[in-house]
Amino acid sequence: MIAPGTAPAADRLRPPERVAVVDLDAIRSNVRRFVRVAAPARLMAVVKADAYGHGAVPVATAALEAGASWLGVAHIEEALALRAAGIDAPLLAWLHTPQSDFAGAIAAGIDLGSAGWELGPIAAVAVEQGQVARVHLKIDTGLGRNGSPAADWDALLSAAMAHQAAGRIRVVGVFSHLAVADEPDRPETDEQLAAFREFVALAERAGAAVEVRHLANTPATLTRPDTHFDLVRVGLGLYGLSPFAGTAPSALGLRPAMTLTSLVAQCKDVPAGQGVSYGLSYRTMGPSALGLIPLGYADGIPRIATGGPVRVNGVTYPVVGRIAMDQMVIDLGEAGLVASGRSATGAEAVLFGPGDDGEPSVDEWAAAAGTNNYEIVTRVSPRVQRRYLNAFPGAGDIRRQMTLESSTAVEDGPTARAARPA
Numbered sequence: 001m002i003a004p005g006t007a008p009a010a011d012r013l014r015p016p017e018r019v020a021v022v023d024l025d026a027i028r029s030n031v032r033r034f035v036r037v038a039a040p041a042r043l044m045a046v047v048k049a050d051a052y053g054h055g056a057v058p059v060a061t062a063a064l065e066a067g068a069s070w071l072g073v074a075h076i077e078e079a080l081a082l083r084a085a086g087i088d089a090p091l092l093a094w095l096h097t098p099q100s101d102f103a104g105a106i107a108a109g110i111d112l113g114s115a116g117w118e119l120g121p122i123a124a125v126a127v128e129q130g131q132v133a134r135v136h137l138k139i140d141t142g143l144g145r146n147g148s149p150a151a152d153w154d155a156l157l158s159a160a161m162a163h164q165a166a167g168r169i170r171v172v173g174v175f176s177h178l179a180v181a182d183e184p185d186r187p188e189t190d191e192q193l194a195a196f197r198e199f200v201a202l203a204e205r206a207g208a209a210v211e212v213r214h215l216a217n218t219p220a221t222l223t224r225p226d227t228h229f230d231l232v233r234v235g236l237g238l239y240g241l242s243p244f245a246g247t248a249p250s251a252l253g254l255r256p257a258m259t260l261t262s263l264v265a266q267c268k269d270v271p272a273g274q275g276v277s278y279g280l281s282y283r284t285m286g287p288s289a290l291g292l293i294p295l296g297y298a299d300g301i302p303r304i305a306t307g308g309p310v311r312v313n314g315v316t317y318p319v320v321g322r323i324a325m326d327q328m329v330i331d332l333g334e335a336g337l338v339a340s341g342r343s344a345t346g347a348e349a350v351l352f353g354p355g356d357d358g359e360p361s362v363d364e365w366a367a368a369a370g371t372n373n374y375e376i377v378t379r380v381s382p383r384v385q386r387r388y389l390n391a392f393p394g395a396g397d398i399r400r401q402m403t404l405e406s407s408t409a410v411e412d413g414p415t416a417r418a419a420r421p422a
Contacts, residue, residue: 016385024062025390026257031066041228044070046235053380057085076105083108123168136173139199141192143179157206171208181220182243219243259353266292267344277321289332296326300379302369309360311350
């Protein structure tokens with residue numbers, strides 16, 4: 001008898017129809033690269049948004065194994081999920097609303113960012129719990145998003161020091177975020193750095209015993225050692241993607257971690273003038289073959305990304321016509337696989353990968369969609385199964401192994417990818 005809700009063994013071994021394969025050895029390699037670059041500053045691995053679509057728990061575990069000292073997320077609920085998975089590393093959550101679970105965060109030993117209004121609720125909850133909340137004050141040095149305005153910094157420091165003197169909170173960090181570090185020649189980074197130094201000095205004069213000052217993001221970590229301070233926050237670079245336009249990850253010593261694939265669902269010959277997808281914005285120039293790829297905007301593929309590359313049987317084809325909710329179409333050409341007697345149905349379709357086998361890149365899809373590489377990987381939806389390569393270097397921890405296996409497929413070793421259909 002098969003237990004209710006348990007798939008037969010053959011089904012569990014069947015290759016998925018849509019899969020994002022994440023190589024955790026690539027994550028570890030990238031972390032080690034940033035640890036070396038940032039030293040003596042420590043590394044915060046930013047794993048918000050489910051680790052940019054790669055899987056927060058597996059990525060956080062791999063990052064800590066490779067030398068990351070901290071983890072960073074936007075929301076408390078993301079931090080609590082990491083704690084629930086057994087991850088006890090230093091952890092910061094920085095973006096809150098009046099409904100945020102400050103009580104859960106303080107109880108779980110999560111550091112909290114504050115730009116002003118959050119101090120009162122955080123202090124009140126800390127008093128209720130009989131604990132001292134650890135707080136990082138955020139100053140807006142020019143990005144114009146979250147962070148205390150410069151004019152309010154003195155008032156924020158005064159309130160924070162009053163709460164600290166009363167034993168409600170302890171200010172352990174000061175941080176900010178850079179606006180244009182991915183454009184190294186722009187002067188605004190120098191201006192933000194100078195402002196940050198000034199605001200940190202004001203905090204220290206007010207009585208804050210700051211443990212960590214943090215400003216640098218991925219591009220600044222790579223190009224601006226003067227922004228490193230005590231801690232750097234690396235997001236995009238963890239996943240092996242370049243923050244600089246026109247610069248390949250390999251030029252930065254990074255390895256893209258995610259490969260997104262599906263299987264060709266249908267392949268058919270069509271006549272000249274055949275319209276493709278909604279609006280019939282594309283028509284075949286002559287007799288051709290069309291391949292149907294079962295990925296669409298419900299899977300996170302941008303609807304606007306017509307022209308995005310798909311590699312089938314060693315040849316890269318552009319997506320033609322409008323990308324739909326569940327599917328997209330590639331034009332295999334007059335000498336297409338059907339016309340030549342070799343149907344592509346069931347063949348692997350690679351949207352992007354690390355490039356080792358000539359796969360298209362995340363950056364090519366970003367260009368097709370008119371967006372950045374961050375968005376392409378982050379928006380890959382939960383409908384696309386995640387599989388992990390090299391999840392357990394060495395013996396590993398059985399509890400972590402069970403956590404991973406309960407929610408996703410885990411494959412260990414460098415040959416795991418070869419099990420996918422060719």
